[in-house]
Amino acid sequence: MNKKDLRIILENEENDFLYQKSKSNLNITFNRIAFIFFIIFIICIIYSIHLIHLGSRKEKTENLSNFKQTSSILYRADIVDRNQKYLVKTINSIDIGISPTKIIDEKKLLLNLRYIFPNKNYYEVKKRIRKGKFFYFEKKISEENYDKLMQLGDKSIEPIDNLIRIYPQKNLFSHIIGQIDNDNNGISGLEKSLDEDLKNVQKPITLTVDKDIQYLIREELIRFNEIFSTKGSAAILMNVSNGEILSLVSLPDFDPNKREKISDISFINRATKGVYEFGSVFKTFTLAAAFDQKIIEPQTEFADLPKSLNCAGFPIREYDDNIPSNLTAEQILIRSGNIGSVRIGQKLGEEKFKSFLSKIGISEKINFDIEEVGNPIKFNWGKCPLATASFGHGITTTLLQLAKAYSIIVNGGYDINPKLIKNYKENKKGKILDEEVSKKILPILRKIVSTKEGTASLANVNGYEIGGKTGTAQKSMIGGYSNKKINSFISVFPTSKPQFVLAVMLDEPKTNKDYIYHYRDGSNIKYKGTPFNTAGWTTVETVGQIVDKIGPILATKYKEIN
Amino acid sequence: MKKFSVIFLILFLILFTAFIKNSTKRTDDQIFVIKENLRSLNKDFENFKLENDYLSSAEKLLEFQYLYFDDELVKNDIRNINTINIRNNKLEIERFRFINE
Structure with a gap:
């Protein structure tokens, strides 16, 4: 009886042992897989963030490249004749303004400006600075002078983008083309009737006329x-x-x-x-x-x-x-x-x-x-x-x-x-x-x-x-x-x-x-x-x-x- | 096994997309640079075209004629204009016709 009891106990112990072993193995496997998944998940998150970053970066580039063309203030389409010869051409230009409130050293600024623009009436400029209101110092400046002004690094000098409308045929098409005002709005002729189109159309507008x-x-x-x-x-x-x-x-x-x-x-x-x-x-x-x-x-x-x-x-x-x-x-x-x-x-x-x-x-x-x-x-x-x-x-x-x-x-x-x-x-x-x-x-x-x-x-x-x-x-x-x-x-x-x-x-x-x-x-x-x-x-x-x-x-x- | 394959596939696709995206980044940059160059070249082209239009305008050409050619360049009478046609490998010169006579 004792022998029999002992055997039963041994069997129980064996079953218990097997069960314990099996349970322990399962736990270890699950933790490892979860850990690997966790690592991969982190990698995925990193890549996803990177992807989003790249995506948004491209969007910015597109915006930058289209910015100048879609701006209604700084864009006005050219006009050409039936043989694609220019009747009206738009050229971008820069005007220079001065904000007197941002001037740190007036004497230094005027000295530098006199060096770049020696022929200006600086008595008038001084008077305008004292008024304390923004004013245009020089309009349609050359690229060379623009670079010189920017190198001064003076915050009171403000470059303002502008456009110049050139009519290379002078009087020839004046009654057809018409004129624009200082705010680049058409006031007569096609400049007026096509005002919206000229501000939005990306290609030159072709007319039926022949300039010759x-x-x-x-x-x-x-x-x-x-x-x-x-x-x-x-x-x-x-x-x-x-x-x-x-x-x-x-x-x-x-x-x-x-x-x-x-x-x-x-x-x-x-x-x-x-x-x-x-x-x-x-x-x-x-x-x-x-x-x-x-x-x-x-x-x-x-x-x-x-x-x-x-x-x-x-x-x-x-x-x-x-x-x-x-x-x-x-x-x-x-x-x-x-x-x-x-x-x-x-x-x-x-x-x-x-x-x-x-x-x-x-x-x-x-x-x-x-x-x-x-x-x-x-x-x-x-x-x-x-x-x-x-x-x-x-x-x-x-x-x-x-x-x-x-x-x-x-x-x-x-x-x-x-x-x-x-x-x-x-x-x-x-x-x-x-x-x-x-x-x-x-x-x-x-x-x-x-x-x-x-x-x-x-x-x-x-x-x-x-x-x-x-x-x-x-x-x-x-x-x-x-x-x-x-x-x-x-x-x-x-x-x-x-x-x-x-x-x-x-x-x-x-x-x-x-x-x-x-x-x-x-x-x-x-x-x-x-x-x-x-x-x-x-x-x-x-x-x-x-x-x-x-x-x-x-x-x-x-x-x-x- | 099926679940594992799906997860693996998804992960592979994510990684692959990320890899492709990363490699297209360089191409995007190149496209951007080319576009910028193109814009600058277009600007130059437009300026040259404007200059050409001005120098080749009727006004300028007549001015050049008086300056350099005196009476060498003269208006052609329409009755002196002929047209050359190629028919059956033969050149045929015909009178230019503007009107139906």
Whole structure:
């Protein structure tokens, strides 16, 4: 029994021992794994912190590299022409200001400044320091002087980043580009209308204009301003198929680099803002409206046209006394007949004529890329006003609207909107006129230039098939009309496949007894002196000379427009 | 075993990401330096272009013409301009046409 008991005890002890051993082993293994995991966890934490650090470091770099470009104060996009030539360029500059409150040693500071800027008036500087308020010591300093100033290590010297807007073409695009104020906000032209875009767009803004063509047109306008002693002039060259403006000149102009405040009314943008009576150029619209309504054909005859008409007590006379009494519709436009145009207008009727003018964008203010756009004076329609409007008397518009309207009439009747900003995605607009209108009008416009009966033979430059209509209008004044004139010529070329409209106006041209005209009819006849200050002797000659200069460029460089 | 593999995989990915991130740090720095250099070169390019635009403007070119070429450079008549076309390996000179005659 004792033996048996002893054995049982031994067994118990053995089980107990095994259990104890096993329990102890498990504990040791668990602690080791936990320890390793703990170490790895720490490593992970360290790496994670490192990762976060690296991540945030990259973010900082990106912010730094974009900082200058996204700042609205220190950024303003450049403007280039259609050939990527600079019209406006922004250059960053540094102005130096002085905070008198931070000056430790005034004598030392002034001595150092005198060494770097010896030509400054230090009596004035001292006075300003004593006032105790921050002031600009020097603006637009050179990099060399900036380095010297920074080496002084004076805390009272505060560099302030600024930008300089440079207009390398000087006066050439002044009426298009406009100006900015001292806070870099646009105050006129595209600088104003594109103000937000210029501050935010990262790439240069491309315009439709060509700086070389603009230069050549401006030079000719300046020349003829002197020849005809005009008060001012304007010209617009437009692509008839998409409304892109290749040149827009208004004289007198100004140099935007000088940042002068312009309050003189003679600096008005005559191409877009000036609202004038243009006279006979409206006769094209009367005839085109009649063609559009299919009321008449070019060969429709108008018989027994009187030499004068009475309208509300005022006479309407022919400009040319030798004009025949029997004329076709085509001849009325070629010879610029007033009475004939009145007859066409009367056949057309007030509503249809009004609607036509509205359709081609003549009678209301149009949307344009700059804000300086004129608003035509409201025309009070009626029986007599219809008669006068038929030959362009009493009705006003802008040169820009004339260029647009002529483009629509000759491009097959497609609506276009004049534009200065290049948009590679063309927005095709709908057809608003019958295609036949262009086909019927173009040969007539060509005959105005190419025939003896026409009023614009001085613009018959060989090789360009120029067509167009002249307009001589008296300037209105309080209570009537003055003897001062607005002469215009709206030309289209080539008439066989119109590509460009060139609209030119001269404000108050006078005759010149010394100017020599070269007839363009192949006779080589020269004629000295301007007999009349009418469009046929002034603006037509100007257009002829302009096409002589820009024609080869347009014909070859812009061949792709075909 | 499955749990252990997942934990190991996660740890491996963390370590691998950290390693890659660390090695791209150098590339990031290089990109930053190149970008900075590019910006400075662009600035130089813009300034040269501005100078070129000014010197090659119509105004300057006409000035140079009067100074150096007298009457050597003259306006070309559109009727004297010809175009060269290559058709069937043959050169053909044709009159330049701006208008449909």
